[in-house]
Amino acid sequence: MPFAETPLRDEYAAAVERVARLTLDALRDGSPAAALAEQPAATAPRPLLAAVRVLGADLFAPRLLAGAGPDGPTAALLAEARRVLPAPLAPSEEAARVLGWQDWAVGHLLARTPYGGAVPPPAALPGPEEVGWRAWSVRMAQLSGLALPGLDGPVHEGARRHVLGLARGTVRSLLRHDLTTAARLARWLAWTEAEGLPPRLELGPVLDRIRLAGDGSARTGLDLAVAGRLAAGSAGSGAAGGAEGSGGSADGGRAA
Amino acid sequence: MIDTEVLATAQRLGSRALSWLHAAHRDGLGRIPDNTLIDFADADNAYKPLGEVALAASLVLRDGVSGPADTRAARELLDGCWAQLREGDLLYERQLHHFTMTDPLETYGHFARAGYRHPALEELLDSLGRLRAAHAEEIRPNRRLGVANARRVVGLDHRPDWEALARGTWLGARPEPWAVNWMTGYDITHTVFHLTDWGARPEGLPGPMRDYVRDWLPVWLDVWAEVGQWDLVAELLVVDACFGEPTTGRQGWDALAAVQHEDGLLPRDGDPVDGDRERAFLDHQHTAVVAVVAGDVTLARALRATADA
Numbered sequence: 001m002p003f004a005e006t007p008l009r010d011e012y013a014a015a016v017e018r019v020a021r022l023t024l025d026a027l028r029d030g031s032p033a034a035a036l037a038e039q040p041a042a043t044a045p046r047p048l049l050a051a052v053r054v055l056g057a058d059l060f061a062p063r064l065l066a067g068a069g070p071d072g073p074t075a076a077l078l079a080e081a082r083r084v085l086p087a088p089l090a091p092s093e094e095a096a097r098v099l100g101w102q103d104w105a106v107g108h109l110l111a112r113t114p115y116g117g118a119v120p121p122p123a124a125l126p127g128p129e130e131v132g133w134r135a136w137s138v139r140m141a142q143l144s145g146l147a148l149p150g151l152d153g154p155v156h157e158g159a160r161r162h163v164l165g166l167a168r169g170t171v172r173s174l175l176r177h178d179l180t181t182a183a184r185l186a187r188w189l190a191w192t193e194a195e196g197l198p199p200r201l202e203l204g205p206v207l208d209r210i211r212l213a214g215d216g217s218a219r220t221g222l223d224l225a226v227a228g229r230l231a232a233g234s235a236g237s238g239a240a241g242g243a244e245g246s247g248g249s250a251d252g253g254r255a256a
Numbered sequence: 257m258i259d260t261e262v263l264a265t266a267q268r269l270g271s272r273a274l275s276w277l278h279a280a281h282r283d284g285l286g287r288i289p290d291n292t293l294i295d296f297a298d299a300d301n302a303y304k305p306l307g308e309v310a311l312a313a314s315l316v317l318r319d320g321v322s323g324p325a326d327t328r329a330a331r332e333l334l335d336g337c338w339a340q341l342r343e344g345d346l347l348y349e350r351q352l353h354h355f356t357m358t359d360p361l362e363t364y365g366h367f368a369r370a371g372y373r374h375p376a377l378e379e380l381l382d383s384l385g386r387l388r389a390a391h392a393e394e395i396r397p398n399r400r401l402g403v404a405n406a407r408r409v410v411g412l413d414h415r416p417d418w419e420a421l422a423r424g425t426w427l428g429a430r431p432e433p434w435a436v437n438w439m440t441g442y443d444i445t446h447t448v449f450h451l452t453d454w455g456a457r458p459e460g461l462p463g464p465m466r467d468y469v470r471d472w473l474p475v476w477l478d479v480w481a482e483v484g485q486w487d488l489v490a491e492l493l494v495v496d497a498c499f500g501e502p503t504t505g506r507q508g509w510d511a512l513a514a515v516q517h518e519d520g521l522l523p524r525d526g527d528p529v530d531g532d533r534e535r536a537f538l539d540h541q542h543t544a545v546v547a548v549v550a551g552d553v554t555l556a557r558a559l560r561a562t563a564d565a
Contacts, residue, residue, distance in 0.1 A: 168474060168475045
Protein backbone atom coordinates (compact mmCIF):
# COMPACT_ATOMS: atom_id res chain seq x y z
CA MET A 1 0.00 0.00 0.00
CA PRO A 2 1.59 3.28 -1.08
CA PHE A 3 -0.70 5.04 1.39
CA ALA A 4 1.76 5.34 4.27
CA GLU A 5 4.57 6.66 2.07
CA THR A 6 2.52 9.34 0.35
CA PRO A 7 2.89 12.69 2.09
CA LEU A 8 -0.43 13.75 3.47
CA ARG A 9 -0.44 17.01 1.56
CA ASP A 10 0.02 15.30 -1.81
CA GLU A 11 -2.73 12.89 -1.00
CA TYR A 12 -5.14 15.65 -0.09
CA ALA A 13 -4.17 17.67 -3.16
CA ALA A 14 -4.88 14.65 -5.32
CA ALA A 15 -8.25 14.27 -3.63
CA VAL A 16 -9.09 17.91 -4.30
CA GLU A 17 -8.19 17.47 -7.95
CA ARG A 18 -10.25 14.29 -8.19
CA VAL A 19 -13.34 15.85 -6.63
CA ALA A 20 -12.91 18.96 -8.81
CA ARG A 21 -12.73 16.68 -11.86
CA LEU A 22 -15.93 14.89 -10.86
CA THR A 23 -17.68 18.22 -10.35
CA LEU A 24 -16.37 19.53 -13.65
CA ASP A 25 -17.57 16.39 -15.43
CA ALA A 26 -20.99 16.77 -13.88
CA LEU A 27 -21.12 20.38 -14.99
CA ARG A 28 -20.16 19.48 -18.54
CA ASP A 29 -22.43 16.44 -18.81
CA GLY A 30 -25.38 18.26 -17.36
CA SER A 31 -25.61 15.65 -14.57
CA PRO A 32 -27.65 16.78 -11.60
CA ALA A 33 -24.70 16.38 -9.22
CA ALA A 34 -21.32 14.69 -9.03
CA ALA A 35 -21.39 11.28 -7.34
CA LEU A 36 -18.65 11.98 -4.86
CA ALA A 37 -18.91 9.11 -2.45
CA GLU A 38 -20.16 5.55 -2.79
CA GLN A 39 -20.62 5.09 0.92
CA PRO A 40 -22.60 7.18 3.41
CA ALA A 41 -21.11 10.50 4.48
CA ALA A 42 -20.39 9.21 7.98
CA THR A 43 -17.90 6.66 6.62
CA ALA A 44 -16.31 8.84 3.93
CA PRO A 45 -12.51 8.68 3.90
CA ARG A 46 -10.67 11.65 5.34
CA PRO A 47 -8.98 12.83 2.10
CA LEU A 48 -12.40 12.98 0.45
CA LEU A 49 -13.78 15.01 3.34
CA ALA A 50 -10.79 17.33 3.15
CA ALA A 51 -11.31 17.83 -0.57
CA VAL A 52 -14.97 18.50 -0.06
CA ARG A 53 -14.16 21.08 2.56
CA VAL A 54 -11.67 22.80 0.26
CA LEU A 55 -14.02 22.96 -2.73
CA GLY A 56 -16.94 24.04 -0.59
CA ALA A 57 -19.73 25.83 -2.43
CA ASP A 58 -18.25 24.84 -5.79
CA LEU A 59 -19.54 21.31 -5.26
CA PHE A 60 -23.01 22.65 -5.92
CA ALA A 61 -22.00 24.50 -9.09
CA PRO A 62 -23.53 21.96 -11.51
CA ARG A 63 -26.90 22.20 -9.78
CA LEU A 64 -26.92 25.93 -9.16
CA LEU A 65 -25.95 26.69 -12.74
CA ALA A 66 -28.79 24.45 -13.89
CA GLY A 67 -31.24 26.43 -11.80
CA ALA A 68 -31.64 23.73 -9.13
CA GLY A 69 -30.95 23.89 -5.41
CA PRO A 70 -28.23 22.07 -3.45
CA ASP A 71 -28.61 18.26 -3.51
CA GLY A 72 -28.92 16.11 -0.39
CA PRO A 73 -25.99 13.69 -0.78
CA THR A 74 -23.48 16.46 -1.48
CA ALA A 75 -24.89 18.53 1.37
CA ALA A 76 -24.56 15.58 3.73
CA LEU A 77 -20.96 15.09 2.74
CA LEU A 78 -20.17 18.79 3.17
CA ALA A 79 -21.85 18.90 6.55
CA GLU A 80 -19.86 15.87 7.64
CA ALA A 81 -16.62 17.43 6.39
CA ARG A 82 -17.32 20.59 8.37
CA ARG A 83 -18.08 18.51 11.44
CA VAL A 84 -15.00 16.32 11.23
CA LEU A 85 -12.35 18.72 10.00
CA PRO A 86 -11.48 21.91 11.86
CA ALA A 87 -11.48 25.19 10.00
CA PRO A 88 -8.01 25.83 8.58
CA LEU A 89 -5.80 28.22 10.49
CA ALA A 90 -5.71 31.67 8.95
CA PRO A 91 -2.26 33.26 8.80
CA SER A 92 -3.70 36.77 9.10
CA GLU A 93 -6.80 38.71 9.99
CA GLU A 94 -7.55 39.24 6.31
CA ALA A 95 -7.11 35.58 5.51
CA ALA A 96 -9.49 34.77 8.36
CA ARG A 97 -12.13 36.97 6.79
CA VAL A 98 -11.66 35.31 3.43
CA LEU A 99 -12.10 31.92 5.07
CA GLY A 100 -15.11 33.31 6.87
CA TRP A 101 -16.78 34.26 3.60
CA GLN A 102 -15.95 30.94 1.98
CA ASP A 103 -17.56 29.28 4.97
CA TRP A 104 -20.52 31.59 4.80
CA ALA A 105 -21.16 30.52 1.20
CA VAL A 106 -21.21 26.87 2.20
CA GLY A 107 -23.37 27.55 5.24
CA HIS A 108 -25.77 29.63 3.18
CA LEU A 109 -26.27 26.82 0.69
CA LEU A 110 -26.50 24.12 3.37
CA ALA A 111 -29.20 26.19 5.03
CA ARG A 112 -31.36 25.38 2.00
CA THR A 113 -31.05 21.66 2.88
CA PRO A 114 -31.79 19.66 6.03
CA TYR A 115 -28.06 19.79 6.83
CA GLY A 116 -27.69 23.35 7.97
CA GLY A 117 -29.30 26.39 9.52
CA ALA A 118 -29.20 30.13 9.09
CA VAL A 119 -25.69 31.61 9.07
CA PRO A 120 -24.78 35.21 9.93
CA PRO A 121 -22.54 37.01 7.45
CA PRO A 122 -18.96 37.54 8.65
CA ALA A 123 -17.27 40.94 8.87
CA ALA A 124 -17.10 42.83 5.59
CA LEU A 125 -13.87 42.85 3.63
CA PRO A 126 -12.24 46.20 2.86
CA GLY A 127 -12.98 47.40 -0.67
CA PRO A 128 -10.64 48.70 -3.36
CA GLU A 129 -11.17 52.25 -2.08
CA GLU A 130 -9.29 51.23 1.06
CA VAL A 131 -6.75 48.65 -0.10
CA GLY A 132 -6.43 49.40 -3.82
CA TRP A 133 -7.60 47.34 -6.79
CA ARG A 134 -4.62 45.00 -6.65
CA ALA A 135 -4.97 43.66 -3.11
CA TRP A 136 -8.75 43.66 -3.41
CA SER A 137 -8.71 41.65 -6.63
CA VAL A 138 -6.37 39.06 -5.11
CA ARG A 139 -8.86 38.59 -2.29
CA MET A 140 -11.75 38.36 -4.73
CA ALA A 141 -9.85 35.62 -6.56
CA GLN A 142 -9.69 33.68 -3.30
CA LEU A 143 -13.44 34.09 -3.07
CA SER A 144 -14.23 32.98 -6.63
CA GLY A 145 -16.27 30.11 -5.18
CA LEU A 146 -18.88 32.70 -4.26
CA ALA A 147 -19.41 33.62 -7.90
CA LEU A 148 -22.38 31.31 -8.30
CA PRO A 149 -26.08 31.78 -8.90
CA GLY A 150 -27.96 31.59 -5.63
CA LEU A 151 -25.35 33.43 -3.58
CA ASP A 152 -25.48 37.15 -2.95
CA GLY A 153 -24.13 39.46 -0.29
CA PRO A 154 -21.59 42.21 0.37
CA VAL A 155 -18.85 40.38 -1.54
CA HIS A 156 -21.10 40.24 -4.58
CA GLU A 157 -22.06 43.85 -4.13
CA GLY A 158 -18.35 44.71 -4.21
CA ALA A 159 -18.00 42.81 -7.48
CA ARG A 160 -20.93 44.71 -8.98
CA ARG A 161 -19.48 48.05 -7.99
CA HIS A 162 -15.90 47.38 -9.07
CA VAL A 163 -15.97 45.55 -12.36
CA LEU A 164 -12.93 47.52 -13.51
CA GLY A 165 -11.00 46.40 -10.44
CA LEU A 166 -11.83 42.77 -11.28
CA ALA A 167 -10.81 43.36 -14.89
CA ARG A 168 -7.54 44.95 -13.82
CA GLY A 169 -6.80 42.05 -11.50
CA THR A 170 -7.49 39.63 -14.35
CA VAL A 171 -5.15 41.47 -16.71
CA ARG A 172 -2.46 41.68 -14.04
CA SER A 173 -2.69 37.94 -13.38
CA LEU A 174 -2.45 37.15 -17.07
CA LEU A 175 0.60 39.37 -17.47
CA ARG A 176 2.19 37.70 -14.44
CA HIS A 177 1.41 34.25 -15.90
CA ASP A 178 -0.65 33.49 -12.82
CA LEU A 179 -3.41 31.81 -14.75
CA THR A 180 -5.01 30.23 -11.70
CA THR A 181 -5.79 33.65 -10.28
CA ALA A 182 -6.76 34.91 -13.73
CA ALA A 183 -9.32 32.10 -14.07
CA ARG A 184 -10.83 32.91 -10.67
CA LEU A 185 -11.17 36.60 -11.50
CA ALA A 186 -12.50 35.84 -14.97
CA ARG A 187 -15.21 33.88 -13.22
CA TRP A 188 -16.18 36.99 -11.29
CA LEU A 189 -16.18 38.97 -14.51
CA ALA A 190 -18.53 36.41 -16.01
CA TRP A 191 -20.70 36.69 -12.93
CA THR A 192 -20.96 40.48 -13.34
CA GLU A 193 -21.91 39.97 -16.98
CA ALA A 194 -24.59 37.54 -15.87
CA GLU A 195 -25.78 40.33 -13.59
CA GLY A 196 -26.25 42.47 -16.67
CA LEU A 197 -23.36 44.83 -16.05
CA PRO A 198 -21.43 46.14 -19.06
CA PRO A 199 -18.14 44.27 -19.55
CA ARG A 200 -14.84 46.07 -19.03
CA LEU A 201 -12.76 43.28 -20.54
CA GLU A 202 -13.56 40.93 -23.39
CA LEU A 203 -14.06 37.62 -21.64
CA GLY A 204 -13.96 35.10 -24.50
CA PRO A 205 -10.29 35.60 -25.41
CA VAL A 206 -9.34 35.57 -21.71
CA LEU A 207 -11.03 32.22 -21.11
CA ASP A 208 -9.47 30.83 -24.27
CA ARG A 209 -6.01 31.99 -23.27
CA ILE A 210 -6.26 30.40 -19.82
CA ARG A 211 -7.65 27.18 -21.25
CA LEU A 212 -4.80 26.90 -23.76
CA ALA A 213 -1.90 28.15 -21.63
CA GLY A 214 -3.03 27.16 -18.14
CA ASP A 215 -2.01 24.24 -15.95
CA GLY A 216 -4.87 22.09 -17.17
CA SER A 217 -5.94 21.31 -13.61
CA ALA A 218 -9.51 20.38 -12.87
CA ARG A 219 -9.82 23.21 -10.35
CA THR A 220 -8.91 25.83 -12.93
CA GLY A 221 -11.05 23.95 -15.43
CA LEU A 222 -13.95 24.24 -13.01
CA ASP A 223 -13.47 28.00 -12.68
CA LEU A 224 -13.36 28.31 -16.47
CA ALA A 225 -16.41 26.13 -16.94
CA VAL A 226 -18.40 28.11 -14.38
CA ALA A 227 -17.28 31.35 -16.06
CA GLY A 228 -18.28 30.01 -19.44
CA ARG A 229 -21.72 28.99 -18.20
CA LEU A 230 -22.32 32.30 -16.45
CA ALA A 231 -21.25 34.24 -19.53
CA ALA A 232 -23.37 32.07 -21.82
CA GLY A 233 -26.36 32.70 -19.58
CA SER A 234 -25.79 36.44 -19.71
CA ALA A 235 -25.75 36.43 -23.49
CA GLY A 236 -29.44 35.55 -23.49
CA SER A 237 -32.10 37.04 -21.29
CA GLY A 238 -30.78 37.67 -17.83
CA ALA A 239 -28.64 35.64 -15.50
CA ALA A 240 -28.14 31.90 -15.70
CA GLY A 241 -29.83 29.54 -13.31
CA GLY A 242 -32.01 31.88 -11.34
CA ALA A 243 -29.38 34.02 -9.68
CA GLU A 244 -30.74 36.03 -6.83
CA GLY A 245 -30.60 39.76 -6.95
CA SER A 246 -29.90 40.03 -10.65
CA GLY A 247 -30.09 43.37 -12.33
CA GLY A 248 -27.29 45.05 -10.45
CA SER A 249 -27.71 48.22 -8.52
CA ALA A 250 -24.64 50.36 -8.94
CA ASP A 251 -23.31 52.35 -11.85
CA GLY A 252 -20.84 49.59 -12.63
CA GLY A 253 -17.09 49.56 -12.65
CA ARG A 254 -15.87 52.75 -11.18
CA ALA A 255 -12.11 53.10 -11.26
CA ALA A 256 -10.45 51.58 -8.24
CA MET B 257 -7.00 65.82 -6.60
CA ILE B 258 -3.30 66.59 -6.74
CA ASP B 259 -1.17 64.48 -4.46
CA THR B 260 1.51 66.88 -3.24
CA GLU B 261 3.71 64.00 -2.08
CA VAL B 262 3.75 62.64 -5.62
CA LEU B 263 4.71 66.08 -6.89
CA ALA B 264 7.52 66.40 -4.36
CA THR B 265 8.87 62.98 -5.34
CA ALA B 266 8.52 63.76 -9.05
CA GLN B 267 10.33 67.06 -8.65
CA ARG B 268 13.20 65.54 -6.66
CA LEU B 269 13.59 62.53 -8.91
CA GLY B 270 13.64 64.57 -12.11
CA SER B 271 15.95 67.22 -10.70
CA ARG B 272 18.48 64.65 -9.51
CA ALA B 273 18.39 62.82 -12.83
CA LEU B 274 18.98 66.11 -14.61
CA SER B 275 22.02 66.95 -12.50
CA TRP B 276 23.40 63.45 -13.10
CA LEU B 277 23.06 63.99 -16.85
CA HIS B 278 24.54 67.46 -16.56
CA ALA B 279 27.56 66.28 -14.59
CA ALA B 280 28.19 63.47 -17.04
CA HIS B 281 28.04 65.77 -20.06
CA ARG B 282 30.21 68.35 -18.29
CA ASP B 283 32.81 65.61 -17.86
CA GLY B 284 32.61 64.65 -21.51
CA LEU B 285 30.75 61.36 -21.16
CA GLY B 286 28.02 62.20 -23.66
CA ARG B 287 30.37 63.30 -26.44
CA ILE B 288 30.12 61.83 -29.89
CA PRO B 289 33.52 61.16 -31.44
CA ASP B 290 35.03 64.26 -33.03
CA ASN B 291 35.62 62.41 -36.27
CA THR B 292 31.96 61.43 -36.66
CA LEU B 293 31.20 61.39 -40.36
CA ILE B 294 28.04 62.76 -41.85
CA ASP B 295 27.13 59.43 -43.41
CA PHE B 296 27.64 57.28 -40.35
CA ALA B 297 25.33 54.35 -40.77
CA ASP B 298 24.05 53.88 -37.26
CA ALA B 299 22.35 57.01 -35.99
CA ASP B 300 21.11 55.19 -32.92
CA ASN B 301 24.56 54.81 -31.49
CA ALA B 302 25.91 58.12 -32.68
CA TYR B 303 23.70 61.06 -31.97
CA LYS B 304 20.41 59.53 -30.89
CA PRO B 305 21.36 59.94 -27.19
CA LEU B 306 22.18 63.60 -27.84
CA GLY B 307 18.71 64.10 -29.28
CA GLU B 308 17.18 62.44 -26.23
CA VAL B 309 19.06 64.68 -23.84
CA ALA B 310 17.95 67.64 -25.95
CA LEU B 311 14.36 66.44 -25.70
CA ALA B 312 14.43 66.33 -21.90
CA ALA B 313 16.18 69.69 -21.63
CA SER B 314 13.84 71.32 -24.16
CA LEU B 315 10.82 70.22 -22.18
CA VAL B 316 12.30 71.63 -18.98
CA LEU B 317 12.66 74.99 -20.76
CA ARG B 318 9.27 74.74 -22.50
CA ASP B 319 7.28 74.01 -19.36
CA GLY B 320 9.14 76.41 -17.09
CA VAL B 321 8.25 74.58 -13.91
CA SER B 322 11.83 73.99 -12.71
CA GLY B 323 14.02 76.01 -10.40
CA PRO B 324 16.81 78.26 -11.68
CA ALA B 325 19.56 75.66 -11.20
CA ASP B 326 17.67 73.07 -13.25
CA THR B 327 16.82 75.63 -15.91
CA ARG B 328 20.48 76.57 -16.19
CA ALA B 329 21.52 72.90 -16.36
CA ALA B 330 18.98 72.29 -19.12
CA ARG B 331 20.25 75.27 -21.11
CA GLU B 332 23.86 74.14 -20.74
CA LEU B 333 23.00 70.62 -21.85
CA LEU B 334 21.26 71.96 -24.94
CA ASP B 335 24.18 74.28 -25.72
CA GLY B 336 26.62 71.40 -25.40
CA CYS B 337 24.59 68.99 -27.53
CA TRP B 338 23.96 71.63 -30.18
CA ALA B 339 27.68 72.41 -30.33
CA GLN B 340 28.43 68.71 -30.82
CA LEU B 341 26.03 68.66 -33.74
CA ARG B 342 28.01 71.62 -35.07
CA GLU B 343 25.06 73.95 -34.61
CA GLY B 344 22.93 71.62 -36.71
CA ASP B 345 25.32 71.25 -39.65
CA LEU B 346 25.70 67.58 -38.89
CA LEU B 347 21.94 67.10 -39.09
CA TYR B 348 21.74 69.19 -42.23
CA GLU B 349 24.43 67.24 -44.05
CA ARG B 350 22.96 63.92 -43.06
CA GLN B 351 19.49 64.98 -44.15
CA LEU B 352 20.85 66.30 -47.44
CA HIS B 353 22.59 63.04 -48.32
CA HIS B 354 20.09 60.59 -46.85
CA PHE B 355 17.04 62.56 -47.70
CA THR B 356 14.37 59.97 -46.83
CA MET B 357 15.77 59.35 -43.34
CA THR B 358 13.69 60.77 -40.56
CA ASP B 359 16.14 60.95 -37.65
CA PRO B 360 17.67 64.34 -38.53
CA LEU B 361 14.21 65.90 -38.42
CA GLU B 362 13.24 64.06 -35.24
CA THR B 363 16.44 65.21 -33.54
CA TYR B 364 16.18 68.75 -34.83
CA GLY B 365 12.67 69.06 -33.45
CA HIS B 366 13.95 68.92 -29.87
CA PHE B 367 16.42 71.75 -30.49
CA ALA B 368 13.93 73.82 -32.46
CA ARG B 369 11.54 73.57 -29.53
CA ALA B 370 14.16 75.36 -27.43
CA GLY B 371 14.98 77.97 -30.07
CA TYR B 372 18.05 76.41 -31.71
CA ARG B 373 17.45 76.95 -35.40
CA HIS B 374 19.17 76.01 -38.66
CA PRO B 375 17.51 77.83 -41.59
CA ALA B 376 19.15 75.76 -44.32
CA LEU B 377 17.98 72.55 -42.67
CA GLU B 378 14.46 73.93 -42.41
CA GLU B 379 14.42 74.90 -46.07
CA LEU B 380 15.61 71.41 -46.93
CA LEU B 381 13.01 69.77 -44.70
CA ASP B 382 10.29 71.95 -46.19
CA SER B 383 11.27 70.84 -49.66
CA LEU B 384 11.53 67.19 -48.69
CA GLY B 385 8.11 67.32 -47.10
CA ARG B 386 6.61 67.81 -50.54
CA LEU B 387 8.09 64.54 -51.81
CA ARG B 388 5.85 61.51 -51.78
CA ALA B 389 9.00 59.59 -50.94
CA ALA B 390 9.36 61.39 -47.62
CA HIS B 391 6.05 59.94 -46.46
CA ALA B 392 6.46 56.53 -48.07
CA GLU B 393 9.32 55.34 -45.86
CA GLU B 394 8.16 52.18 -44.09
CA ILE B 395 8.64 53.06 -40.47
CA ARG B 396 6.83 51.91 -37.35
CA PRO B 397 3.46 53.67 -36.97
CA ASN B 398 4.30 55.25 -33.60
CA ARG B 399 7.51 56.62 -35.06
CA ARG B 400 5.50 58.06 -37.94
CA LEU B 401 3.69 60.05 -35.25
CA GLY B 402 7.06 61.18 -33.90
CA VAL B 403 7.97 62.51 -37.34
CA ALA B 404 4.62 64.26 -37.68
CA ASN B 405 5.07 65.83 -34.25
CA ALA B 406 8.59 66.97 -35.11
CA ARG B 407 7.26 68.68 -38.24
CA ARG B 408 4.62 70.38 -36.14
CA VAL B 409 7.13 71.52 -33.52
CA VAL B 410 9.53 72.84 -36.15
CA GLY B 411 6.62 74.63 -37.79
CA LEU B 412 6.88 72.96 -41.18
CA ASP B 413 3.89 73.06 -43.43
CA HIS B 414 2.14 69.75 -43.14
CA ARG B 415 -1.34 68.38 -42.67
CA PRO B 416 -1.09 64.79 -41.57
CA ASP B 417 -4.23 62.81 -40.91
CA TRP B 418 -3.54 62.48 -37.19
CA GLU B 419 -6.48 60.17 -36.61
CA ALA B 420 -5.39 57.78 -39.31
CA LEU B 421 -1.84 57.84 -37.99
CA ALA B 422 -3.10 57.17 -34.46
CA ARG B 423 -5.29 54.31 -35.62
CA GLY B 424 -2.31 52.63 -37.23
CA THR B 425 -0.50 52.15 -33.93
CA TRP B 426 -0.69 49.31 -31.41
CA LEU B 427 -2.50 51.64 -29.02
CA GLY B 428 -4.86 52.75 -31.76
CA ALA B 429 -6.04 49.16 -32.12
CA ARG B 430 -6.71 48.98 -28.37
CA PRO B 431 -5.67 45.32 -28.21
CA GLU B 432 -6.41 42.95 -25.36
CA PRO B 433 -4.61 44.70 -22.49
CA TRP B 434 -2.99 41.46 -21.36
CA ALA B 435 -1.33 40.99 -24.77
CA VAL B 436 1.10 43.84 -24.21
CA ASN B 437 4.79 43.04 -23.79
CA TRP B 438 7.93 45.02 -23.12
CA MET B 439 8.28 46.16 -26.75
CA THR B 440 4.65 47.06 -27.32
CA GLY B 441 4.73 48.79 -23.94
CA TYR B 442 7.17 51.26 -25.48
CA ASP B 443 4.99 51.51 -28.59
CA ILE B 444 2.14 52.62 -26.36
CA THR B 445 4.15 55.20 -24.44
CA HIS B 446 5.59 56.75 -27.59
CA THR B 447 2.21 56.96 -29.25
CA VAL B 448 0.94 58.98 -26.30
CA PHE B 449 4.09 61.16 -26.21
CA HIS B 450 3.80 62.21 -29.83
CA LEU B 451 0.03 62.59 -30.02
CA THR B 452 0.05 64.87 -26.97
CA ASP B 453 3.42 66.51 -27.78
CA TRP B 454 4.74 65.37 -24.42
CA GLY B 455 1.78 66.59 -22.45
CA ALA B 456 1.37 69.98 -24.13
CA ARG B 457 -1.69 68.87 -26.11
CA PRO B 458 -3.62 66.55 -23.80
CA GLU B 459 -6.55 66.67 -26.20
CA GLY B 460 -4.37 65.15 -28.93
CA LEU B 461 -5.03 61.66 -27.60
CA PRO B 462 -8.33 60.45 -29.10
CA GLY B 463 -11.02 59.70 -26.51
CA PRO B 464 -11.24 55.93 -26.95
CA MET B 465 -7.48 55.58 -26.63
CA ARG B 466 -7.50 57.83 -23.58
CA ASP B 467 -10.15 55.70 -21.88
CA TYR B 468 -8.25 52.55 -22.74
CA VAL B 469 -4.99 53.85 -21.29
CA ARG B 470 -6.79 55.05 -18.17
CA ASP B 471 -8.24 51.59 -17.61
CA TRP B 472 -5.02 49.63 -18.01
CA LEU B 473 -2.10 51.92 -17.21
CA PRO B 474 -2.25 51.07 -13.48
CA VAL B 475 -1.91 47.38 -14.34
CA TRP B 476 1.01 47.83 -16.71
CA LEU B 477 2.79 50.05 -14.22
CA ASP B 478 2.25 47.47 -11.51
CA VAL B 479 3.63 44.52 -13.44
CA TRP B 480 6.70 46.33 -14.77
CA ALA B 481 7.48 47.81 -11.39
CA GLU B 482 7.27 44.31 -9.93
CA VAL B 483 10.00 43.07 -12.28
CA GLY B 484 12.07 46.24 -11.93
CA GLN B 485 11.82 47.55 -15.48
CA TRP B 486 12.45 51.08 -14.25
CA ASP B 487 12.95 52.66 -17.65
CA LEU B 488 9.53 51.52 -18.83
CA VAL B 489 7.99 52.39 -15.45
CA ALA B 490 9.28 55.95 -15.86
CA GLU B 491 7.87 56.12 -19.40
CA LEU B 492 4.49 54.95 -18.12
CA LEU B 493 4.59 57.72 -15.52
CA VAL B 494 5.18 60.22 -18.32
CA VAL B 495 2.12 58.81 -20.05
CA ASP B 496 0.12 59.22 -16.88
CA ALA B 497 0.81 62.97 -16.90
CA CYS B 498 0.28 63.57 -20.63
CA PHE B 499 -3.52 63.69 -20.52
CA GLY B 500 -5.97 64.45 -17.76
CA GLU B 501 -5.85 63.41 -14.16
CA PRO B 502 -3.12 60.82 -13.41
CA THR B 503 -4.50 57.41 -12.51
CA THR B 504 -1.61 55.50 -11.01
CA GLY B 505 -0.96 57.24 -7.71
CA ARG B 506 2.24 56.96 -5.73
CA GLN B 507 3.30 53.40 -6.29
CA GLY B 508 5.46 53.98 -9.37
CA TRP B 509 7.03 57.16 -8.07
CA ASP B 510 7.93 55.64 -4.74
CA ALA B 511 9.44 52.61 -6.46
CA LEU B 512 11.63 54.79 -8.68
CA ALA B 513 12.67 57.05 -5.82
CA ALA B 514 13.72 54.00 -3.85
CA VAL B 515 16.12 52.78 -6.53
CA GLN B 516 17.60 56.13 -7.57
CA HIS B 517 21.24 56.44 -6.55
CA GLU B 518 22.58 59.24 -4.40
CA ASP B 519 24.24 60.89 -7.40
CA GLY B 520 20.98 60.85 -9.38
CA LEU B 521 21.59 57.76 -11.50
CA LEU B 522 18.35 55.89 -12.07
CA PRO B 523 18.97 52.24 -13.02
CA ARG B 524 17.19 51.16 -16.20
CA ASP B 525 16.29 47.78 -14.64
CA GLY B 526 17.02 45.50 -11.72
CA ASP B 527 20.45 44.37 -12.96
CA PRO B 528 23.56 45.54 -11.10
CA VAL B 529 24.91 48.91 -12.20
CA ASP B 530 28.37 48.71 -13.76
CA GLY B 531 31.10 50.20 -11.56
CA ASP B 532 32.74 51.90 -14.56
CA ARG B 533 31.30 55.40 -14.81
CA GLU B 534 31.37 55.58 -18.59
CA ARG B 535 29.71 52.19 -18.97
CA ALA B 536 27.10 53.15 -16.36
CA PHE B 537 26.44 56.38 -18.23
CA LEU B 538 25.89 54.58 -21.54
CA ASP B 539 23.64 52.01 -19.90
CA HIS B 540 21.46 54.39 -17.92
CA GLN B 541 21.40 57.70 -19.78
CA HIS B 542 18.08 56.92 -21.45
CA THR B 543 16.44 56.26 -18.09
CA ALA B 544 17.78 59.59 -16.80
CA VAL B 545 16.20 61.34 -19.77
CA VAL B 546 12.88 59.66 -19.09
CA ALA B 547 13.08 60.56 -15.40
CA VAL B 548 13.66 64.23 -16.24
CA VAL B 549 10.72 64.19 -18.62
CA ALA B 550 8.50 62.36 -16.12
CA GLY B 551 9.23 64.87 -13.38
CA ASP B 552 8.75 67.80 -15.74
CA VAL B 553 5.46 66.80 -17.35
CA THR B 554 4.01 65.71 -14.01
CA LEU B 555 4.71 69.09 -12.42
CA ALA B 556 3.61 70.96 -15.53
CA ARG B 557 0.30 69.11 -15.64
CA ALA B 558 -0.34 69.73 -11.96
CA LEU B 559 0.33 73.45 -12.37
CA ARG B 560 -1.95 73.65 -15.40
CA ALA B 561 -4.67 71.86 -13.42
CA THR B 562 -4.24 74.31 -10.55
CA ALA B 563 -4.33 77.27 -12.92
CA ASP B 564 -7.50 75.96 -14.59
CA ALA B 565 -9.21 75.29 -11.29
